Amino acid sequence: MDRIIGRFHQCVAEENGTELAKIFSTKAPASSPNFFYDLRRASNAQHIDGEIHYSLTPRNGFSFDSAEVNAWAEVFVNYWKAVGEFIGLEESTDRGELKDGQYGEVYDVWKAFTNSLIKYHSSSVLPFWTIPCLYTALTDLRTYAIKADEQSVNAKGSINFSTGLQDDIVSSVGKNEKLEDYARVLNRVFNMCLQDRAPVEYSRKWGTYFTANLMFKTYFKLNAVSLSKNMVQAINAQFDMPSLYRFPRSEIVTFKYYIGVMTFLREDYVQAEQNLTEAWQLCHKSAYKNHQQILTYLIPCRLITTHKLPTSELLSPYPRLQALFGPIAACIRKGDLAGFDAALFAGEVEFVKRRIYLTLERGRDIALRNLLRKVFLAGGYEPLKEGQTEADLIRRTRIPIAEFAAAIRMGLGADGKLLEDDEVECMLANMIYKNLMKGYISRERAMVVLSKTAGMAFPGTGV
Amino acid sequence: MLSTSSGSWPQHSSTATTAFNAVPARRTLNQPGPVPPQMAQPQPTPKNKVDWSKAVRDYxxxxxxxxNNVAGVSRxxxxxKLKQVITAVAEKGMMDDVDWANHPLPQQFVLQDRRRALGVDGQQNAWPTLASHLADTLNGHTNNLSLSPSSKKRKSTDASLTEHPDDSVPPWRKTNNRNIFEDRITYANQGQANRVDKKQRKNKEKDNFINCKFSPAELEKRRQRFGNISTDVTPPWASPRTDPDAELxxxxxxxxxxxxxxxxxxxxxxxxxxxVRSLPVLEQTLALLKQKWRDEKNYGYICDQFKSLRQDLTVQHIRSAFTVDVYEIHARIALEKGDLGEYNQCQTQLRALYSQNLGGHPEEFLAYRIxxxxxxxxxxxxNDMLADLTPTDKxxxxxxxxxxxxxxxxxxxYHRFFRLYIDYPNLGGYLMDKFVDRERVAAxxxxxxxxxxxxxxSFLSFELGFENDRxxxxxxxxxxxxxxxxDMNEGLCFQTGKAGMMFDQLxxxxxxKIDIKGQI
Incomplete structure (x- = not known):
């Protein structure tokens, strides 16, 4: 106990929030595995409060006013209580016999600890520089919430049947009780940070993006991505918010990444590309996993916005991404429709898991465009008329639908036999509608008439 | 498809073959079941008196x-159990078919139930043991449920659902035994909440008092005195309750x-x-509603009736193949009438019910969901749905x-879409009707x-899946x-070249604007 108070005193004297946060750890330091046991044995439930109060007096070099003493005492007492649960958790885990709802109990005590921090931050009793304590408390609380929910789903299944006055038999599906509770705790902290009116140098506003990123994470996990929108709006509505670029770079990258994914899922690919690209550029060069994560969304995004595929140099450092995008990108490049369908099918589980399936699916248009472009190139040039020179050569721009149909049928392989002529027309119409091909279909002549302007028949591809 | 199997009703089949475990807790003489329509009436008219055969009386x-006493099984x-056994047989009309002289004794069934409760209990959690609830609700009587392992199990999952006004529960537990509606009640202050608690306790004591007066032993004596077991006797405490506290x-x-x-x-x-209608009544209701829907097609009436049917199932915690059946039928009717709000409610419920493996037609409704x-x-x-799809589903x-x-x-x-629109399985077409218009505009x-x-x-008409050019x-x-x-040489034509952006705007x-009312 004296040791922890000693460390505490040093942190307070130096106003070192990061070191202070380490004091309230949920794990015993590796150097002294018995630390938690010692801490528990140092006191008991009756005396802990008095002892802490006594320790925080000027006698030990502290210069707190009474409100701050009370605040820290409460924080320490709650921590001391939580340590009891940590010991229990560790012992049960070691024995491999976790009790039902044990993680839930740990969550509850750690939430009590977190709440005491929140309480005294809200009332500004605890100084702003101690906010890293909240960061670590919230980060750990999230872990416990997730574990508690996993445990309860394993124990009880994921359906709540109605017991009260509902009309229907099932009251809710999917149980994320603790994580939802956690989201509410987090929301309190977020709003507390966001709306702090203290001068900017002492402001808790500096905690905004850290908590915002935790909220993103939580909402994504809860499958409630849409809730993040409100949060982003709340940040944007704060006129006196310091610029994002004055925050730690790690927070910027995470924030930009989540904004990018959020807009990606809303199919706002332009916004998504912008944010993801920025995250990509700012991301620390050794943050391998983060790069990989960003590219997972940036690649499909660029496929839609600029029809660009990743080069093999880009993918080469990331075997996972190579496996994910390599085959499908190759098929798009070649205009191999059957291959594309096969690759999409093969990767379906992974794509769906990462929520990029519905976006990648649209890559088929690009594959088709590339195939049709080949037909156009194979069509050669219009014969030269009298007096024209090589420079006047223009490509043949009137192409019978049958030629495209043949190419698509070949491209589809076995499925091609089932393809009706009207469906071919429909696919061509789509190309024109989506500006992947410029021209029109003339039904009575059974022709596609492509743009004569050089480089405009298949915009962006040079022909 | 529209089965109204009574196999889903645990109470009738209280013989040894059932998967649930019938907790021996029934304390009253009334039976919910198809037989006694008289029981709910305040003044029972004595009929349906049965003279039990000698074999049964010997049994x-x-x-x-x-x-034949077995240690640990109370009188x-x-x-x-005896009553359950006899009733079950009577309801099947097999009184004369059973070999009563060699029929297993009730205490054996009790033991069997206990063993089963110790072993496979998965199904049990999903089934509220209605028999015991009946007894609890009507009687609030002391019983040794909490001593038997089966009830312990039930309590752990169902604790909030059942009150056990059990004398063996220590008083400090009792006060914590709050009723589940409590969190819905906003008390003006704590004092008020406490008062309600007190009232409830008082009420409980009253119940216990009643039970002292009409102890099962006495009832049994009475029965023996009359030499028969009649199902039509309505004890005074089973008459409609007027005490508002009892409803808590x-x-x-x-x-x-x-x-x-x-x-x-x-x-x-x-x-x-x-x-509230009991399951056997609800089964008849469903049959009636199906008939009425076929005959009258009055959706307003049907929807209203189905909602009350669903409500009755919910308040009685009935989650069985019958429940699935009810929701499926209501969902189909709602689809047919294009009532997506109601349909979606049913769909949400069905999804949860399917996860309990209660039967039904999960694939059909998965397709609707998509x-x-x-x-x-x-x-x-x-995306979430795609993530959940299994190869079998696909x-x-x-x-x-x-x-x-x-x-x-x-x-x-669009070409393929409209081909699929014309040729659909089940009721998928009704759902596609909902968005075919906007897809036509898009096409x-x-x-x-x-x-x-x-x-x-004619080409347009074909491509857009119209029945005819008209x-x-x-x-x-x-x-x-x-x-x-x-009107051109080729017949009626559509000047696509002159349309400009009009369909893009449409x-x-x-x-x-996509109407998603009822979306949960």
Missing amino acids: VQRAFAQE EEVQE KSGPVVGTCQELEKRYFRLTAPPKPET LYFIHTCNRTDM NDPAVKHALAVRSALALGN LANMCKAYKPFVKL ACLDFLVEKQAQHLIQ RAQAFA
């Missing part, structure tokens, strides 16, 4: 005989209402048992069709940009595109 004698439990009791209601039809009202207070997400343009849910014809619809629309392949926007200078109306023409007129239709409008 009863044997059950209570001293030499009450034996009596309870938790746990599933056990319905006593015998009316087949009932109007739907949203509950604002716990339902009274006499307004089509529904297409209608609402819900990409998030669509091989189901209905699911295949729905997935093909999804992929056709995702790629803008037109597409075609107007791609085809120059015109296309034949219908296509009507559609175009409705979209105020009549000026684009021209398309944007159509996709901007």
Whole structure:
């Protein structure tokens, strides 16, 4: 106990929030595995409060006013209580016999600890520089919430049947009780940070993006991505918010990444590309996993916005991404429709898991465009008329639908036999509608008439 | 498809073959069941008195005989089980078929139940043991449930559902035994809340007092005195309750209402048992409603009736194949009438019910779900749904069709979409009707940009999946595109080249407002 108070005193004297946060750890330091046991044995439930109060007096070099003493005492007492649960958790885990709802109990005590921090931050009793304590408390609380929910789903299944006055038999599906509770705790902290009116140098506003990123994470996990929108709006509505670029770079990258994914899922690919690209550029060069994560969304995004595929140099450092995008990108490049369908099918589980399936699916248009472009190139040039020179050569721009149909049928392989002529027309119409091909279909002549302007028949591809 | 199997009703089959475990807790003489429509009436008219055969009477004698006592099985439990056994047989009309002389004794059933409760208990959690709830609700009687392992198990999962006004529960537990509606009640202050608690306790004591007066032993004596077991005796405490405090009791209601039809009202207070229909009645109700729907097609009436039916199932905690059946039928009727709000409610419930493996037609409704997400343009849910699909699901014809619809629309392949629209499984067409209009507009926007200078109306009509050219023409007129239709040498033609952006605008409008009422 004296040791922890000693460390505490040093942190307070130096106003070192990061070191202070380490004091309230949920794990015993590796150097002294018995630390938690010692801490528990140092006191008991009756005396802990008095002892802490006594320790925080000027006698030990502290210069707190009474409100701050009370605040820290409460924080320490709650921590001391939580340590009891940590010991229990560790012992049960070691024995491999976790009790039902044990993680839930740990969550509850750690939430009590977190709440005491929140309480005294809200009332500004605890100084702003101690906010890293909240960061670590919230980060750990999230872990416990997730574990508690996993445990309860394993124990009880994921359906709540109605017991009260509902009309229907099932009251809710999917149980994320603790994580939802956690989201509410987090929301309190977020709003507390966001709306702090203290001068900017002492402001808790500096905690905004850290908590915002935790909220993103939580909402994504809860499958409630849409809730993040409100949060982003709340940040944007704060006129006196310091610029994002004055925050730690790690927070910027995470924030930009989540904004990018959020807009990606809303199919706002332009916004998504912008944010993801920025995250990509700012991301620390050794943050391998983060790069990989960003590219997972940036690649499909660029496929839609600029029809660009990743080069093999880009993918080469990331075997996972190579496996994910390599085959499908190759098929798009070649205009191999059957291959594309096969690759999409093969990767379906992974794509769906990462929520990029519905976006990648649209890559088929690009594959088709590339195939049709080949037909156009194979069509050669219009014969030269009298007096024209090589420079006047223009490509043949009137192409019978049958030629495209043949190419698509070949491209589809076995499925091609089932393809009706009207469906071919429909696919061509789509190309024109989506500006992947410029021209029109003339039904009575059974022709596609492509743009004569050089480089405009298949915009962006040079022909 | 429309089975009203009574096998889903645990109570009737209280013989040794059932998967649930019948907790021996029944304490009253009334039986919920198809037989006694009289029981709910305040003044019972004595009929249906049965003279039990000698064999049965001997069996009863044997059950209570001293030499057949089993340690750990109380007289009450034996009596309870005995009644269940006899009732079950009587209800099947097999009184004369059973070899009573060699029939296993009730105490053996009790032991068997306990063993089963210790072993496979998975099913049990999903089934509220209605028999015990009945006893609890009507009686609030002391029993040794909490001593038997089966009830312990039940308590752990169902603790909030059942009150055990058990004398063996220590007083400090009792006060914590709050009723489940409590969190819905906003008390003005703590004092008020405490008062309610006190009132409830008082009420409980009153119940216990009643039970002292009419102890099972006395009832048994009385029965022996009359030499028969009549199902039509309504004890005074089973008559409609007027004490409002009694309604604060938790746990599933056990319905006593015998009316087949009932109007739907949203509950604002716990339902009274006499307004709730028991399962056998509900089964008849469903049959009646199906008939009525076939005959009258009055959707307003049917929907209302189904909602009250669902409500009765919910308050009685009935989750069985019958429940699935009810929700499926209501969902289909709602689909047929295009009532997506109601349909979606049923769908949400069905999804949870299917996860309990209660039977039904999960693939059919999975296909509807996919089509529904297409209608609402819900990409998030669509992705989640794709993530949940199993290879078996993907091989189901209905699911295949729905997935093909999804992929056709995702790629803008209107040709394939309208072929799928014309040829659909089950009731998928009703759902597709909901978005076919906007897809036609989208396809037109597409075609107007791609085809120059015109296309034949017959081609348009075919590509857009119209029944005939006339219908296509009507559609175009409705979209105020009549000026684009021209009579040419080739017949009626549609001037795609002159349409400009008009269908793009219509398309944007159509996709901007998607009615998703009832979406949960």
